[in-house]
Amino acid sequence: MGSSLLGVSISGLNAAQSGLVTTSHNISNANTPNYSRQEVIQAANPAQFFGSGFIGQGVHVETVRRVFSDNLELQIQQNQAATSQLDTYLSQIKQIDNLLADPSAGLSPVLNDFFSAIQNVAASPTDNSARQVAISSAQSLATRFIDVSTQIEQLRSGVNDQVNQSVSRINAYSQQIADLNQRIVLAQGSSGQEPNDLLDQRDAIIGQLNQEIGTISLKQSDGSVNILTTTGLALVLGNQVSKLSVVPDAQDPSNQQVALQVGSTTVRVPTSSLQGGNLTGAFQFRDESLNPTENALGRVAIALANTFNAQHQLGQDKNGQLGTAFFGTGSPQIISNTNNSATGAISASISSVSSLTTSDYKLQYNGTNYLVTRLSDNTVQTFASLPQTVDGVTLSVTSALTTGDSFIIEPTRTGASQFSVLISDPAKVAAASPVRASSSAANTGGASVSSLSVVPPPPTNASLQVPVNINFHVVAGVTTYDLVNATTSAVISSGNAYTAGTPITANGWSLSLTGAPADNDSFGVGPNTNGVTDSANALLLAGLQTSTVVAGTTYQGAYAQMVSDVGTTAHELDVTSQAQASLLSQAKQTRESVSGVNLDEEAANLLRYQQAYQAAGKAIATAGVLFNTVLGLFS
Secondary structure, eight states: OHHHHHHHHHHHHHHHHHHHHHHHHHHHTTTSTTOOOEEEEEEEOOOEEETTEEEOOOEEEEEEEEOOOHHHHHHHHHHHHHHHHHHHHHHHHHHHHHHHHOTTTSSHHHHHHHHHHHHHHHHOTTOHHHHHHHHHHHHHHHHHHHHHHHHHHHHHHHHHHHHHHHHHHHHHHHHHHHHHHHHHHHHHHHHSSOOHHHHHHHHHHHHHHHHHSOEEEEEOTTSOEEEEETTSOEEEETTEEOOEEEEEOSSOTTSEEEEEEETTEEEEEOGGGOOSHHHHHHHHHIIIIIHHHHHHHHHHHHHHHHHHHHHHTTSBOTTSOBOOOOEEOOOOEEEEOTTSOSSOEEEEEESOGGGOOSOOEEEEEOSSOEEEEETTTTEEEEESSSOEEETTEEEEEEEOOOTTOEEEEESSTTTTTTOEEOOOOGGGOOOBOSEEEEEOTTOOSSOEEEEEEEOSSOOOHHHHTSOEEEEEEEETTEEEEEEEETTTOOEEEEEEEOOTTOOEEETTEEEEEESOOOTTOEEEEEEOTTOTTOOHHHHHHHHGGGSOOBTTBOHHHHHHHHHHHHHHHHHHHHHHHHHHHHHHHHHHHHHHHHHSOOHHHHHHHHHHHHHHHHHHHHHHHHHHHHHHHHHHHTO
C-alpha cells in the first residue's frame, strides 16, 4: 500500500511541478510579443484492479498545449497586410500632396506671375524692362515645372528603393520560416508533441512577412507550413524557399517589377497579382498616383507650351518679324517592349492638347490589327491601320511591326521635366499683331472693325505683307465685296457674298465687322509697319490664362484638378487607413483575450499548483511513515 501511495503521490508531484514551471513560463513571457499562453493538460493514469475494485494510479501530463486560434491569427495576418499596404500608400501620397498644395512651392503662384508679366507687356509694349520681366517670369515658371517634376522623380526613386528593401525582407522572412519549419518537424517528429515556443516564433515571422506582402499559411501534417501569396505564388514549401528578385519591367524598363525564382527559372510577377503589404502599397502608389500626377503636370506644361507658342507665332516682335516658339517642352515618350522584334518602330505626336488625358497607353500588334489600350481604365480601341489619333495623340508606324510587338506610349510624362524658355531677347517677344486694319474716310455705312487677328497655322510673313483693300457693293439689298491688292490693284477675288457676323479672311488674317457697310465702303488690311506700340497679340497671349485650353478647363484649372485629385485620394486613404488600423487593433485584442497571458489568472494557477505540489509532498511523507511502520513490524 505504501508503495502504491508513493507512486501516486510522485505522479501528482511531477504533474504539479509541470504546472508550476508552465505557469512561471507564462508569467515570464507576459510581455513577450506574439507569445501564446500555455497550459498543462493532465489525465488520470489507468486504474489497477484489485479484488474490491479499480484503484487509481495517479496522474500524468499528456501535453503542454498552446492556447491559440488559427482563425484569429488568420484575421490578424489579413488585417496586417491590408494595413501595411494602406500605410505605405498613404505615407507616399502625403509627400505629393504636401508638395503640390504648398503655396510657395506649387505651380499656381509662378503661373499667375507669368501672365501678370504678359499683361504688363500688353500695357507697355515699348518698355523693354516689361518684356525682360516677362522672360524672367517665364524662366521662373520653367524652373518651377522642372523642380516639381524632379521631386516627383525623387519619389519614384524612393519607391524603387522601398521595393528593393521590401523584397529583401520578404526573402529573409521566408528563409527564417523555412528554417523554423525544419526545426519544428524534427522536434515534433522526435517527441510527438508540438514545440510551442517555436510555433510562436514562426507565427511572429509570418506576421512580419505579411507586413511586406499578403500571404496564406497552409499547415501540413508534419507541423510545417507552406506560405503562398494571396494569388497562389509559393514562397515557402516546407524547408524550401522560392526567392523574389527585382527586375526591370519588360514593358517599361524604367519601372521595377518583381520576379519569382522557381528552380532555375525566373518568372515575372505582374504587380496586379500582388495583394497586401508594403510591397503592394509601393506599387499601387506608383501606378495609381505617382504616374498620373506626373502625367497631369506634364499635360499642363505641354498645353501651356503648345497654345502659347501657337499664339506667339501669330504675333509680331519688336523687330517686325513674326513670333517664334516661346517655350520648349517634352515630346511623347515611346518605350519598346524588351521582347519586341528588332525592326518594328512607331512614332507619336500631339495633335490636340485639349484632348490629352493623364493616362499612358499600350499599343499592341496582333498580326492583323493594332490594339491601343488606355491604361487608366483599360479601354481598348482596335484599328486596321495606322496612323490613328487617340485622345489627341497621333500614332504612326515608322517601321513595320511584327506580330506580338508592343509599346508603351507616355504622351505627357516628360512635359514638365523638359519645359524650357526658348527666347532670351526681349525684342523677340511678339506683342504686336503683324497686320492692322483701317477704314476709308469716305465710308458712309455703319460698319466698323471689331477685330482683326492672324489665324493659325502661322502664315508666311510674305503673305501678311500684302496690303489688301476690301471694297463693298450693295445692289438690291445684297452685299458683296471684292478683295484687291492695294499696291498693284490686282483683283484677288470678287463678288464674295457678305454675311453679317461672318469674318472676312485672306492671306492668313481674319477681319470681323460690326454694323452694315454701305455701297462703295472700303476697308484696308496691311502690314503693321513700325507697330512697336501695338499690343494686340500680347492681349491675346494674356487672355490664354482664362481660356479653356486643356481637358475643358484653364491651365490653372487643370493644375487645381490635379492637386484636388491627389488631396482627395490622400484623404480617402487616411480615413480608410484609420479604419483598417482599428480592425487590426481589434483583431489583436481578440487574439490577446484568447492567447495572451493574464497575470491574475496565472497567479491563481501558481497558488493552485503550489498547493497541489505541497499536498503531493505531504502524501509522499505519509507513504514514508507507512513504510517505516511496516518495517517496524519486522524489527
